[in-house]
Amino acid sequence: MKASCRKNYDVFKIRYFNSEHTCPVRDRILTKVQATVGFVSGVTVPKLVNHKRIHTPKDIIDDIREFYGVQISYQQAWCAKERALEMLRGKPSDGYKKLPRYIYMLNNVYPNSYIRMHKSVEDEFMYLFIALRPLMRGFDYCRPVVVVDGAHLAGAYKGTFLSASTLDGAGCILPLAYGVVDTENDCSWTWFFEQFKNAFGEREKMCVVSDRNESIMKSVRIVFPTVPHYACIWHLWKNVCGNFKRSRNTISDLFYSMAKAYRKEDFDTLMAKVDKVDHRVKEYLEDAGYEKWSRVHSTVNRGRMMTSNIAECINGCLVEARQLSILEFLEEVVPSSEFIFSVYEVGRRYIVCLERKECTCGRFQLDEIPCAHAIVVLKDKNVTDMHPYYSDYYKPDTLAKTYEVPMVPMPDKEDWSVPSNVVDETVWPPRYKRLAGRPRKRRKKNADEKIIVKINCCGRCGQEGHNKRTCTFFPKEK
Incomplete structure (x- = not known):
């Protein structure tokens, strides 16, 4: 580019300009550029909105x-990712501060629910128990078999997630109650079962199924002394494999067949085969108590729930959510029906009900047409025909019927043929008083309407307040 200053003026005139550059844009713009943690965190935030998406610091470096x-x-x-997570979710301690508001809203959305929180003398969080009313009512129509289990949280404040669930008549998992405790021990499990008893009571022929956790077994004996506690046959088999490694491959099928047998004759036949393979296994299973793991020997009907797998399934679905703050984690636990879904957009959650x-x-x-959030849900459910979710007003058949009756022009006035009674009918115009002055042709604007004042711009320099003839920015040629 070449430019020169005009004589006696502080104005430069460009003589020559070449807009084509031979050097790369990166060399001209990004020379010695440094990416700060704040900049990188701002770029990373959109990729961390979904907590199930794995985005490591190495991925950030590559991006x-x-x-x-x-x-x-x-x-x-790493620092940028931590700052981005704090921007999205706030500090981990904020989740505990918002728990009272969350509990209040749960009670409003689900009236007559049983929700309890226990704090220490210093108002520090200890236990939380949640049993929502729809789940409490659903348990009345299910077999009284309760499967309990715990899973450790991975957030900043750790803790343990406790859950109680059962199976409905269709064999689907029905969560009954859940909560969070600071530590999994005798006191926390006892408190959890006490709240469960207050919420659901003690039904006839009720039983509890869990792994061989000592705290669970002690708590069940304390809170439900008349309710039998059954061990998960899978955890029992793990102990058998640990004690008798040589016999585990041979006895595996026999053990599961014995546990699920419906007749005592079949059980005794299978146990005799186990005794031939390794009599130590038989003695171990006798000491554990047949009624604790065998379907045919159980004192109450435990149905198909021989393991604690349904609780393990719930824990498995919450693996990624365990790293969230306690409030966001609890939001992941709340179940929905088959018609209700949560859709996240720019960090905000929208609830879609297809029913x-x-x-x-x-x-x-309001528009009676699927919004962007509903379309996401329908696509996720592989719904190809979306017509049932549109209003009839938008459908082609309705649109065709809208114009089904054609509009024809009126005949000429000379061709009008009307009866005499219509011709003789008298219609006078309304009373009218003409106002003084010239009639207004434009609408009178209200005081709150914005009045746009057009300002002239110069045709030479483009500035406002003057025109090309009075422009002083560029001097006139003499």
């Missing part, structure tokens, strides 16, 4: 290098 051509260290990427054709964004029910 910054690919899109911006800047190399950052692993420490910078009632509603979404909390308001568009689905």
Whole structure:
């Protein structure tokens, strides 16, 4: 580019300009650019909205290098991820501060639920128990078999997630109650079972199934002294394998067949085969008590729930959520029906109900057409025909019927043929008083309407307040 100053003026005139550059854009713009932790965290936030997505510091390093051509260290990427997570979810301690509000809202959304929180003398969180009313009512129509289990949380404050569940008549998992405790021990499990008893009571022929956790067994004996406690046959078999490694491959099928046998004759036949393979295994299973793990020897009917797998399934679905704060973790636990779904957009959650054709964004029910959140749900459920979720007003058949009756032009006035009684009918115009002055042709604007004042711009310099003839920015040629 070449430019020169005009004589006696502070104005430069460009003589020559070449807009084509031979050097790369990266060399001209990103020379010696450094990516700060704040910049990297802002770029990383959208990729961490979904907590189930794995995005490691190494991925962040690759993204910054690919899109911006800047190399950052692993420490910078790690700090940026931590800051991005704090921007999205806040501090881990904030979840505990918001628990009272969360419990209040749960009681409003699910009236007559049983929700209890226990704190220490210093108001520090200890235990939380949640039994929602829909789940409490659903248990009345299920077999009184309760499967309990715990899973450790991986957040900043750790803790343990406790759950109680059962199977419905269709063989699907029905969560009954859940909660969070600071530590899994005798006191926490006893408190959990006490709350469970207050919420659900003690049904006839009720039983509890769990792994061979000592705290669970002690707590059941304390809170439910008349309710039998059964061991998960899978955990019992783990103990058998640990004590008798040589016989585990031979006895495996025999053990599970014995546990699930419906007749004592079949059980005795299988146990005789086990005795031939290794009599020590038979003695171990006798000491454990047949009624604790065998279906045919149980004192109450435990149905198909021979293991604690349904509780393990719930824990497995919450593996990624265990790293969240306690409030976000509890939000993942709340169950929905087969018609209700949660959709996240830019960090905000929208509730979509396909049965009632509603979404909390308001568009689905007002426009009567699936909104973006409903479309995401329908696609996730592999629904190809979305016509049932549209209003009839939008369908082609309705649109065709709208214009089914054609509009024809009126005949000429000379061709009008009307009866005499219509011709003789008298109609006078309304009373009218003309106002003084010239009639207004434009609408009178209200005081709150914005008045746009058009300002002239110069045709030479483009500035406002003057025109090309009075422009002083560029001097006139003499």
